[in-house]
Amino acid sequence: MEAWTQAWRKAVVRAQRPVARGTQLTEVELPDDLPFPFEPGHVVSLRMETPQGMVRHPYTVCGANPESRRLVFVYRVIPDGRLTPAFATLAAGAEVEVAGLHHEPIRLEVDPTAGRIVGLATSSGLGPLWGYAAQALTAGERRPLHLAVGVRNAEDLPLEAELEALGRIHPNFSWSPVLSRPGADWSGLRGRLTAHAGELVPLPVESHVHAVGNMAMIRTFEAAWNLAGLPDRRFSSEGFFNWNAEADETAARAIADCFLLNRGSALSRPSR
Numbered sequence: 001m002e003a004w005t006q007a008w009r010k011a012v013v014r015a016q017r018p019v020a021r022g023t024q025l026t027e028v029e030l031p032d033d034l035p036f037p038f039e040p041g042h043v044v045s046l047r048m049e050t051p052q053g054m055v056r057h058p059y060t061v062c063g064a065n066p067e068s069r070r071l072v073f074v075y076r077v078i079p080d081g082r083l084t085p086a087f088a089t090l091a092a093g094a095e096v097e098v099a100g101l102h103h104e105p106i107r108l109e110v111d112p113t114a115g116r117i118v119g120l121a122t123s124s125g126l127g128p129l130w131g132y133a134a135q136a137l138t139a140g141e142r143r144p145l146h147l148a149v150g151v152r153n154a155e156d157l158p159l160e161a162e163l164e165a166l167g168r169i170h171p172n173f174s175w176s177p178v179l180s181r182p183g184a185d186w187s188g189l190r191g192r193l194t195a196h197a198g199e200l201v202p203l204p205v206e207s208h209v210h211a212v213g214n215m216a217m218i219r220t221f222e223a224a225w226n227l228a229g230l231p232d233r234r235f236s237s238e239g240f241f242n243w244n245a246e247a248d249e250t251a252a253r254a255i256a257d258c259f260l261l262n263r264g265s266a267l268s269r270p271s272r
């Protein structure tokens with residue numbers, strides 16, 4: 001491990017904006033001379049002084065610009081959380097600290113031999129997947145790239161404008177929201193992500209799946225992937241929370257059956 005990854009570095013807040021109800025995007029600048037090799041999917045430690053003292057958590061890089069030396073984070077603001085309510089309300093110019101360079105960027109986790117890429121996210125897990133998609137598509141990625149995000153209802157959908165913009169520019173990009181408690185007028189997918197594996201991963205044998213967020217979702221999809229005998233190198237993930245969760249075996253079996261039959265209907269655009 002290189003010495004600079006151990007250092008706590010000053011990070012100055014440059015921009016703050018909500019990207020959905022309860023989900024915040026914060027941009028920070030690292031005004032030092034240390035290396036800046038960050039990419040979407042890298043994880044850093046972030047620490048700051050809060051009303052409850054110094055608090056430190058890992059956050060996943062969603063965007064990184066080596067010229068402006070800015071990092072973008074997208075995170076759930078946890079009501080009563082120790083760090084996120086304080087972080088989300090910092091004014092421009094406020095300082096926090098970041099350290100480290102952990103995990104691989106998503107770019108390196110996606111199997112280059114896969115014919116299509118599917119990102120599965122719960123809530124703020126969409127942030128790194130959005131960052132990866134923007135990075136890959138800008139760099140000329142031509143494979144079909146689909147992102148699916150599970151949230152409660154439409155107001156909780158993060159980064160909707162950003163995903164729509166990517167879809168307008170890149171015809172091989174698409175995304176689908178899955179709402180667990182939608183209003184009566186919602187015509188898109190309902191329930192949990194795990195109930196829609198057939199539509200979200202219609203061609204598993206050709207796909208690389210990267211799942212981010214709640215460990216319950218990740219473990220269930222990972223169990224299904226293994227039950228279906230799909231290759232390990234085509235499934236990668238980043239867990240944010242719910243570490244004690246176990247795979248839902250019934251859901252995993254159903255998803256695996258779906259994968260084995262290689263069935264699934266083409267995704268249609270939801271309307272509101």
Ligand SMILES: Cc1cc2nc3c(=O)[nH]c(=O)nc-3n(C[C@H](O)[C@H](O)[C@H](O)COP(=O)(O)OP(=O)(O)OC[C@H]3O[C@@H](n4cnc5c(N)ncnc54)[C@H](O)[C@@H]3O)c2cc1C
Nearest residue numbers: 057058059060074075076078081082083084124240241242
């Ligand atoms: C490798 C790694 C990368 C991470 N990257 C991100 C990221 O990019 N964005 C992000 O939002 N979080 C991310 N997290 C979670 C993050 O580190 C914190 O746990 C989270 O922000 C809670 O901070 P807090 O101090 O406000 O809440 P705390 O006071 O620590 O309260 C934690 C409570 O909130 C729950 N919780 C934590 N994260 C979430 C979540 N996303 N949605 C719902 N409930 C949650 C926990 O299960 C726990 O019950 C990551 C975690 C890991 C391990």
